[in-house]
Amino acid sequence: MGGGGALLKIDNIHTSYGVIEALKGVSLKVKEGEIACLLGANGAGKSTTLLTICGVNKPTKGQITFFSRTINGLPPHEIVEEGISLVPEGRRVFPMLTVYENLRMGAFVRRDKMGIEEDLESIYKNFPILKERKNQMAGTLSGGEQQMLAIARALISRPRLLLLDEPSLGLAPIMVEKIFKIIKDINKSGATILLVEQNAALALEIADYGYVMETGKIAMEDKAEKLLKNKKIKEIYLGG
Amino acid sequence: MMQDIKKWAFGSLWLFILTIPFLGIINALYFLVSLIVLAILWFIYKPFEQNILDVQSKLLQLPMPSIRWSLYFVIAILVLILPFISDQYITNVATSAITYIVLALGLNIVVGFAGLLDLGYVAFYAVGAYSYALLSTKAGLSFWAVLPLSAIMAAIFGIILGFPTLRLRGDYLAIVTLGFGEMIRITLNNWDSVTGGPNGILNIKGPATLGLSFSQPHHYYYLIIIIGIFTIFAVNRLNNSRIGRAWVAIREDEIAAEAMGINIVKMKLLAFALGASFAGIAGGFFASKMKFVSPESFTFFESVIILCMVVLGGMGSIPGVILGAVVLIILPESLRGFQNYRMIIFGAAMVLIMLFRPQGFIGGVRRRLELHPEDEKILKQETESLYDVKQK
Numbered sequence: 353m354g355g356g357g358a359l360l361k362i363d364n365i366h367t368s369y370g371v372i373e374a375l376k377g378v379s380l381k382v383k384e385g386e387i388a389c390l391l392g393a394n395g396a397g398k399s400t401t402l403l404t405i406c407g408v409n410k411p412t413k414g415q416i417t418f419f420s421r422t423i424n425g426l427p428p429h430e431i432v433e434e435g436i437s438l439v440p441e442g443r444r445v446f447p448m449l450t451v452y453e454n455l456r457m458g459a460f461v462r463r464d465k466m467g468i469e470e471d472l473e474s475i476y477k478n479f480p481i482l483k484e485r486k487n488q489m490a491g492t493l494s495g496g497e498q499q500m501l502a503i504a505r506a507l508i509s510r511p512r513l514l515l516l517d518e519p520s521l522g523l524a525p526i527m528v529e530k531i532f533k534i535i536k537d538i539n540k541s542g543a544t545i546l547l548v549e550q551n552a553a554l555a556l557e558i559a560d561y562g563y564v565m566e567t568g569k570i571a572m573e574d575k576a577e578k579l580l581k582n583k584k585i586k587e588i589y590l591g592g
Numbered sequence: 593m594m595q596d597i598k599k600w601a602f603g604s605l606w607l608f609i610l611t612i613p614f615l616g617i618i619n620a621l622y623f624l625v626s627l628i629v630l631a632i633l634w635f636i637y638k639p640f641e642q643n644i645l646d647v648q649s650k651l652l653q654l655p656m657p658s659i660r661w662s663l664y665f666v667i668a669i670l671v672l673i674l675p676f677i678s679d680q681y682i683t684n685v686a687t688s689a690i691t692y693i694v695l696a697l698g699l700n701i702v703v704g705f706a707g708l709l710d711l712g713y714v715a716f717y718a719v720g721a722y723s724y725a726l727l728s729t730k731a732g733l734s735f736w737a738v739l740p741l742s743a744i745m746a747a748i749f750g751i752i753l754g755f756p757t758l759r760l761r762g763d764y765l766a767i768v769t770l771g772f773g774e775m776i777r778i779t780l781n782n783w784d785s786v787t788g789g790p791n792g793i794l795n796i797k798g799p800a801t802l803g804l805s806f807s808q809p810h811h812y813y814y815l816i817i818i819i820g821i822f823t824i825f826a827v828n829r830l831n832n833s834r835i836g837r838a839w840v841a842i843r844e845d846e847i848a849a850e851a852m853g854i855n856i857v858k859m860k861l862l863a864f865a866l867g868a869s870f871a872g873i874a875g876g877f878f879a880s881k882m883k884f885v886s887p888e889s890f891t892f893f894e895s896v897i898i899l900c901m902v903v904l905g906g907m908g909s910i911p912g913v914i915l916g917a918v919v920l921i922i923l924p925e926s927l928r929g930f931q932n933y934r935m936i937i938f939g940a941a942m943v944l945i946m947l948f949r950p951q952g953f954i955g956g957v958r959r960r961l962e963l964h965p966e967d968e969k970i971l972k973q974e975t976e977s978l979y980d981v982k983q984k
């Protein structure tokens with residue numbers, strides 16, 4: 353494989369909120385077809401990294417390449433068209449739109465009506481609960497259902513890279529398991545995934561490669577199975 | 593229930609105290625008594641509210657074509673024959689009401705659809721009116737040539753004024769747009785060589801077509817009906833389009849909308865430009881009808897009234913905004929007999945509506961959800977759906 357297989361390559365990016373520098377030189381790679389996970393404590397800069405990749409935040413320094421094309425500096429809507437899709441932290445579904453309308457928003461950049469309808473059908477097949485509730489306001493869904501909707505909404509743009517920000521946040525254990533199974537299935541069906549998680553044990557279990565962030569920098573990186581056995585990781589993130 | 597009683601008590605007392613200086617204690621007491629009567633009526637109505645809301649939402653949401661279309665049909669006939677069954681005064685009031693419908697529907701694009709609070713909307717009305725006045729008196733162009741140009745001029749101003757506000761939200765946006773509105777008015781007031789300053793522009797030509805030159809009130813009435821129908825169709829089409837959905841997404845969650853691939857900058861500017869263009873058309877019509885424009889017609893108060901029409905009627909709902917405009921024009925007119933008190937009664941009515949129907953007359957189901965998230969019905973749904981998940 354080597355470096356040639358890198359779908360996404362982030363090279364030494366810096367991102368600031370006003371005077372606060374949240375990212376102080378982050379570098380990472382995501383290879384085509386893999387699940388990479390990004391771990392780290394609260395405030396380490398994980399969400400900022402994802403938001404910088406998809407253009408919502410602009411890096412002050414560094415380079416982001418996707419399919420060997422430089423994408424930093426592009427506006428978010430062009431990055432979505434390149435094939436990167438984000439499931440934001442805290443789900444952020446549109447609460448006053450119905451489930452169906454939310455899914456239509458996900459397909460905003462697509463113009464092929466037929467294709468969208470087909471994908472909607474396959475999404476309804478994979479997420480039967482969304483079909484059941486397709487005319488219900490998204491704000492009235494339960495947390496787990498909203499998370500499924502957020503994922504489905506991101507999938508419908510047919511991303512080549514899916515960015516997931518803490519999909520297990522605030523969910524009951526059964527729901528978390530379900531969501532992780534869905535993530536694995538999405539990956540099997542061909543999408544590359546960059547997963548941000550607090551739940552390190554679960555994330556490393558499904559991931560191929562892992563990065564650990566600390567205060568705006570990558571502090572450690574390795575194959576997922578090796579990180580799982582790493583002493584320091586065990587101590588800090590896996591509860592001893 | 594207790595909460596409502598509290599609201600009424602505080603509301604009436606507050607209005608009572610507020611009106612003493614204007615009305616004198618005796619009249620203010622009458623006012624208080626009428627408020628209490630209103631309160632009693634309200635508490636009679638309250639137990640039926642849910643039924644009424646249900647019926648209303650069925651009428652609005654569900655396809656009940658026969659009832660809906662017959663209702664529209666009756667309204668349409670009444671509107672069409674109005675000049676024949678009433679006098680010139682009423683025709684003029686109706687013309688003004690429809691002009692405000694056009695304005696309110698335009699502002700609804702910005703405030704209701706895209707969620708951008710604009711307190712300077714009257715500026716675009718002014719730009720339309722002055723564009724019409726100048727192009728018609730100085731360049732001698734005809735009404736049909738100038739009206740679209742007024743719309744385009746207003747749209748250009750919408751973009752110019754919208755651009756610096758793109759990063760602003762909520763209160764900040766409101767303050768800046770308010771400032772822009774005032775800037776336009778002050779410019780019109782002081783740029784004597786072009787705008788005639790406080791004296792305005794006189795002798796503006798009215799429209800003429802097929803040998804008929806517009807002179808009677810009902811000529812203008814039918815003209816504004818055509819403009820009004822065009823506006824309703826256009827705004828309705830926008831609402832149900834890809835662009836309309838993008839606006840709603842931006843209103844609900846800007847970052848999520850961005851992540852969906854919506855071009856926020858383009859969509860916001862489009863909202864400003866399209867919203868302004870309807871104000872431009874209304875302004876052009878206004879200038880052609882009055883034959884005279886001056887800065888006095890475009891004060892901050894106008895912006896507030898138009899915003900009230902949108903908010904009272906029900907933000908984002910087209911029938912709601914139309915109703916809001918009609919009520920806010922007809923209410924003060926019908927209170928003319930009360931002379932000086934009419935603005936107070938008008939203000940009181942608005943305060944009461946906001947207290948008891950914050951979603952507006954015809955707030956879409958969406959507004960209702962937004963403003964009363966504690967509604968039992970929704971809570972129930974939510975716990976039910978949670979329950980479902982646990983079951984699996």
Ligand SMILES: Nc1ncnc2c1ncn2[C@@H]1O[C@H](COP(=O)(O)OP(=O)(O)OP(=O)(O)O)[C@@H](O)[C@H]1O
Nearest residue numbers: 369372374392393394395396397398399400401441
């Ligand atoms: N909109 C913002 N404005 C200012 N500072 C911000 C903003 N968003 C994040 N920050 C700061 O940037 C740093 C990184 O935040 P970020 O949200 O990326 O952390 P995170 O790793 O995702 O944390 P968590 O696990 O809590 O989600 C934090 O110090 C945070 O306070």
Ligand SMILES: [Mg+2]
Nearest residue numbers: 398399400441
């Ligand atoms: Mg985060």
